[in-house]
Amino acid sequence: MDSINIYKSKRKGIYLIIFFLLLLVVGILLLGNTDKNVAGWGLIILGSLSLITGLYMILDRRPQIIISSEGVSVYNLNYELIEWDAISTVDEIWFRGQLYVVVLLDRSYKTSQIPDLWFYRINRLYERSDAKAILIRTSMLDVKSDEILALMKAMITTDSQRRIDLIHSHHLR
Secondary structure, three states, rough: OOOEEEOOOOHHHHHHHHHHHHHHHHHHHHHHHHHHHHHHHHHHHHHHHHHHHHHHEEEEEEEEOOEEOOOOEEHHHHOOEEEEHEEEEEEEEEEEEEEEEEEEEEEOOOOOOOOOOOOOHHHHHHHHEEEEEEEOOOOOOHHHHOHHHHHHHHHHHHHHHHHHHHHHHHOOO
């Protein structure tokens, strides 16, 4: 095993399903009251969205992040490999209510495969320093973002043989 695969959290998916059940019960109770039909249906629809999201998180077993000795691959980039030597910095950012791991690359690195950020403000900020940012959302993953960040920082600063040792010795929870 020369890579670490990080998946979506099943536990958080179960929480979303429990949230659905709560919203369903409250929605049905509100439907019983003739004055609150709109609120009842709204809660049932909102709960249904959380059910769909929770089931998707439980059933989706594709790795979201693959960390190997060669580089890191992310699901939302179609598993395009980003070599460790191309990464200049890895950091955390709290943006729009979610925690992201920010990977900074040289602006000319694989320009056709790696799209610009859909966050215009962040993209404009990194354009000034001639860097390209990749945001990895960590809120729905099995592993805490600080553990991913620590491993990625260690992988950037070491050589290829030490990276293999880091992968074998690192246990992400």
